[in-house]
Amino acid sequence: MIQxxxxxxxxxxxxxLAAKVAQGIKDWRPDASIGQxxxxxxxxxxxxxxxxxxxxxxxxxxxxxxxxxxxxxMISEAWKDVLVEALELGFxxxxxxxxLLNDEPRLVAAAQTNGCWLHDVRIPTAAYPxxxxxxxxGKRCLAVxxxxxxxxxxxxxxxEREMLARKMKATFRATGQTGIxxxxxxxxxxxxxxxxxxxxVEYLTPDNxxxxxxxxxxxxxxxxxxxxxxxxxxxHGGQPDALILCHEPTRKHxxxxxxxxxxxxxxxxxxxxxxxxxxxPDCKIVAISVNTQHLGExxxxxxxxxxxxxxxxxxxxxxxQGAGRLVDALEAM
Amino acid sequence: MIQxxxxxxxxxxxxxLAAKVAQGIKDWRPDASIGQxxxxxxxxxxxxxxxxxxxxxxxxxxxxxxxxxxxxxMISEAWKDVLVEALELGFxxxxxxxxLLNDEPRLVAAAQTNGCWLHDVRIPTAAYPxxxxxxxxGKRCLAVxxxxxxxxxxxxxxxEREMLARKMKATFRATGQTGIxxxxxxxxxxxxxxxxxxxxVEYLTPDNxxxxxxxxxxxxxxxxxxxxxxxxxxxHGGQPDALILCHEPTRKHxxxxxxxxxxxxxxxxxxxxxxxxxxxPDCKIVAISVNTQHLGExxxxxxxxxxxxxxxxxxxxxxxQGAGRLVDALEAM
Numbered sequence: 073m074i075q076x077x078x079x080x081x082x083x084x085x086x087x088x089l090a091a092k093v094a095q096g097i098k099d100w101r102p103d104a105s106i107g108q109x110x111x112x113x114x115x116x117x118x119x120x121x122x123x124x125x126x127x128x129x130x131x132x133x134x135x136x137x138x139x140x141x142x143x144x145x146m147i148s149e150a151w152k153d154v155l156v157e158a159l160e161l162g163f164x165x166x167x168x169x170x171x172l173l174n175d176e177p178r179l180v181a182a183a184q185t186n187g188c189w190l191h192d193v194r195i196p197t198a199a200y201p202x203x204x205x206x207x208x209x210g211k212r213c214l215a216v217x218x219x220x221x222x223x224x225x226x227x228x229x230x231x232e233r234e235m236l237a238r239k240m241k242a243t244f245r246a247t248g249q250t251g252i253x254x255x256x257x258x259x260x261x262x263x264x265x266x267x268x269x270x271x272x273v274e275y276l277t278p279d280n281x282x283x284x285x286x287x288x289x290x291x292x293x294x295x296x297x298x299x300x301x302x303x304x305x306x307x308h309g310g311q312p313d314a315l316i317l318c319h320e321p322t323r324k325h326x327x328x329x330x331x332x333x334x335x336x337x338x339x340x341x342x343x344x345x346x347x348x349x350x351x352x353p354d355c356k357i358v359a360i361s362v363n364t365q366h367l368g369e370x371x372x373x374x375x376x377x378x379x380x381x382x383x384x385x386x387x388x389x390x391x392x393q394g395a396g397r398l399v400d401a402l403e404a405m
Numbered sequence: 406m407i408q409x410x411x412x413x414x415x416x417x418x419x420x421x422l423a424a425k426v427a428q429g430i431k432d433w434r435p436d437a438s439i440g441q442x443x444x445x446x447x448x449x450x451x452x453x454x455x456x457x458x459x460x461x462x463x464x465x466x467x468x469x470x471x472x473x474x475x476x477x478x479m480i481s482e483a484w485k486d487v488l489v490e491a492l493e494l495g496f497x498x499x500x501x502x503x504x505l506l507n508d509e510p511r512l513v514a515a516a517q518t519n520g521c522w523l524h525d526v527r528i529p530t531a532a533y534p535x536x537x538x539x540x541x542x543g544k545r546c547l548a549v550x551x552x553x554x555x556x557x558x559x560x561x562x563x564x565e566r567e568m569l570a571r572k573m574k575a576t577f578r579a580t581g582q583t584g585i586x587x588x589x590x591x592x593x594x595x596x597x598x599x600x601x602x603x604x605x606v607e608y609l610t611p612d613n614x615x616x617x618x619x620x621x622x623x624x625x626x627x628x629x630x631x632x633x634x635x636x637x638x639x640x641h642g643g644q645p646d647a648l649i650l651c652h653e654p655t656r657k658h659x660x661x662x663x664x665x666x667x668x669x670x671x672x673x674x675x676x677x678x679x680x681x682x683x684x685x686p687d688c689k690i691v692a693i694s695v696n697t698q699h700l701g702e703x704x705x706x707x708x709x710x711x712x713x714x715x716x717x718x719x720x721x722x723x724x725x726q727g728a729g730r731l732v733d734a735l736e737a738m
Contacts, residue, residue: 170600203631205662262600267503269599269634297641297684298536301602304627305634329538332683346676350665351630 073256074166074191075134076104079125079158080118083151084111085140089221089327091116093168094139096250100229106133111150116140125154129161135191137253138167147171156182166191168249170263193252194260196272203270203309205351210280213402214312215290215361216344218334220299220327222320223363223391224290225251230395231316231402232287238399241284245276247306251289261291262302269302273309285402286310290318294343295335296326307344311352314402316359317341317385321375322366337383358401360387406589407499407524408467409437412458412491413451416484417444418473422554422660424449426501427472429583433562439466444483449473458487462494468524470586471500480504489515499524501582503596526585527593529605536603536642538684543613546735547645548623548694549677551667553632553660555653556696556724557623558584563728564649564735565620571732574617578609580639584622594624595635602635606642618735619643623651627676628668629659640677644685647735649692650674650718654708655699670716691734693720 080098085091098105098118107123110116118139123131136158142148147155147169155165155173159182167173173190174180183190213231215224228244229251235242244251246258259276261269277286288310292299319337326332335343341357348355360383364372372389380387386397413431418424431438431451440456443449451472456464469491475481480488480502488498488506492515500506506523507513516523546564548557561577562584568575577584579591592609594602610619621643625632652670659665668676674690681688693716697705705722713720719730 170598205630205659205665207664262598264599265503265595266597266599266602266635266638267595267632270631294637294680295683297538298603299600300641300683301634301636301638302599303634304637305599308630308633326538331540332538343679347627350628350633 074253075164077106077133078104078135078137079123079128079133079163080105080108080120080139081136081154082108082110082114082116082118083140083148084113085116088116090142091118091140092221093141093250093253094118096225097137097139097253100254106131109136109154111154125158125161125163129163133163135164135166138165138169141169147173147176152176152178155179159183159186159188162186162188164189164191166193166253168194168253168260170194193249194263196260196264198275200264200268200272200275202267203274208277208279208311209282210284210286211313212277212286212288212310213314213316214288214306214310215316215318216303216307216340217290217293217318218295218337218340219293219320219323220296222318223361224318227316227318227361227390227395227398228287228289229254230390231398234395234399235285241281243284243286245286245288247273247276247289247291261306262299266301269305270309273306277310288312294347295340297329297332304347307348308351312348312355313352314356314358314405315344315348316361316398317357318361318363320363337379341383356405357385358405359398360385361398362387362389364389364392407586408497410439410466411437411468411470412456412461412466412496413438413441413453413472414469414487415441415443415447415449415451416473416481417446418449421449423475424451424473425554426474426583426586427451427470429558430470430472430586433587439464442487444487458491458494458496462496466496468497468499471498471502474502480506480509485509485511488512492516492519492521495519495521497522497524499526499586501527501586501593503527526582527596529593529597531608533597533601533605533608535600536607541610541612541644542615543617543619544647545610545619545621545643545645546647546649547621547639547643548649548651549636549640549673550623550626550651551628551670551673552626552653552656553629555651555656556694557651560649560651560694560723560728560731561620561622562587563723564731567728567732568618574614576617576619578619578621580609580622580624594639595632599634602638603642606639610643621645627680628673630662630665637680640681641684645681645688646685647689647691647738648677648681649694649731650690651694651696653696670712674716689738690718691738692731693718694731695720695722697722697725
């Protein structure tokens with residue numbers, strides 16, 4: 073297990089989206105986030121106290137968590153001096169990047185010398201099977217997005233909280249590094265070998281009580297050409313009974329792909345449902361979760377009302393309004 | 406480079422489909438296939454001379470190729486004695502299985518002692534990028550199937566031969582172990598890490614002459630829940646201008662998934678085209694390739710005629726009829 077509290081390392085994040093790992097941990101485990109460390113030029117800010125490594129040590133932090141994901145998942149040269157400094161002060165380090173802490177000789181040497189752990193949460197920790205497509209007991213809900221980074225993880229965690237508060241049986245199933253750092257377990261799906269992707273999702277969401285809901289963390293988008301295969305494996309491995317469509321209405325182009333326009337919610341609906349019916353003919357789209365962080369309150373409510381009328385589905389921003397109506401939609405099934 | 410000629414190792418293959426690696430090599434490089442080795446109980450037969458390891462050595466074989474793929478890609482215990490015997494006689498071994506020759510201590514030791522090579526063609530040999538979705542020059546054609554193992558690779562290689570015979574610029578781009586063993590290069594797509602799948606396909610099919618065609622080997626099926634994510638990455642990474650639908654009309658259920666019925670060609674058409682338009686709005690379905698090996702000649706021709714009328718697209722079995730009309734369809738674009 074990864075020791076808390078955390079110092080969230082934001083590095084040289086060019087914007088807040090690049091630090092979404094840190095943002096997720098800060099939002100869902102504020103108790104565990106003692107401060108933030110930023111390099112010069114960092115454009116992200118979690119609103120936590122900026123600390124040097126020594127100050128964080130003094131404040132009781134046990135683990136430095138790499139809270140920033142740059143394109144390609146590299147461990148930047150600019151970071152290494154700081155990481156070594158942290159190891160020398162006795163910090164563990166946790167990371168969800170593709171490039172592994174444990175592949176960096178300087179970090180490995182410093183960790184060994186100082187008796188510290190390097191946690192690479194992106195490394196798959198099980199030998200996943202090839203998916204067999206067999207129907208499993210229990211219910212599953214999957215968030216699918218018009219794009220990457222539109223609030224799929226938030227939606228799942230917020231629904232789990234609400235369901236547990238209602239004494240429903242529910243488990244958030246993490247499929248990405250932030251989710252794994254928040255919950256302490258999961259499948260790092262984007263690091264799984266292609267042939268085993270869908271099987272790893274079956275493994276993550278096994279047979280369960282008939283009234284139990286897995287809330288599966290979505291990844292990528294069927295419309296994001298870099299990662300659509302991962303999304304596909306989630307849909308076919310997850311066999312969802314319920315889908316929540318996730319959307320960010322101010323996005324001008326697909327994340328990281330300036331030539332690509334995000335699809336409408338109608339297009340997402342019409343595309344995803346036939347695909348979901350391959351593995352679960354009873355799958356239904358039950359609600360829409362919109363990330364309205366870039367809209368004012370009035371604008372946001374107007375937009376949500378409009379989408380709800382157009383799509384004929386409960387439409388909420390769980391961050392502004394809570395996940396109650398999303399959970400109502402599951403209960404109504 | 407892998408030395409020829411090959412001895413094709415069929416192991417204890419339960420049926421001919423399980424030995425499709427051997428079948429592909431035998432069909433497309435008959436010059437390189439000197440004989441076959443079968444264990445007791447083997448139900449596959451390439452029609453080559455059955456040889457002991459010693460007989461194959463005597464006949465001049467240089468490399469034993471694992472021509473059988475069992476579910477999960479394991480190197481069976483039953484095989485290892487034979488493989489060690491081959492190494493002791495100086496054979497190299499080539500394999501496309503998930504489990505690597507180079508991870509088997511007995512094989513590694515025998516190879517080292519005898520100065521032989523263990524070729525694991527499934528190991529990705531490049532650091533693939535994350536897909537950027539940018540439009541590339543040149544043309545691309547992708548075979549997509551109603552199921553796995555319906556003739557996608559055959560279709561691509563047969564089209565390449567026909568196009569080269571017509572002096573067109575064309576390159577078959579292998580994405581699976583058999584294709585790589587046949588052509589000597591490619592991307593072992595099902596062994597690529599999830600995040601890099603689409604990028605590996607972009608890498609495999611770079612900018613080219615405007616009148617050059619890449620014939621991209623298809624994998625899996627959008628309707629095969631174990632592997633649909635791989636198919637998705639091929640479509641979005643490949644940016645195909647032309648799709649060929651591939652089908653095997655006698656298949657009762659999806660390969661390896663007894664609970665799943667294969668889709669109709671109409672369903673495949675209606676599902677794949679909107680998905681392909683995400684990465685290439687000009688993509689068209691140009692022809693249909695049917696594997697009629699389980700039909701009699703008259704039955705096959707009647708079926709092809711019927712499908713052609715129903716679908717309004719040139720419909721052929723390239724194995725029976727050649728790939729001429731498939732290539733005509735590309736030339737007509």
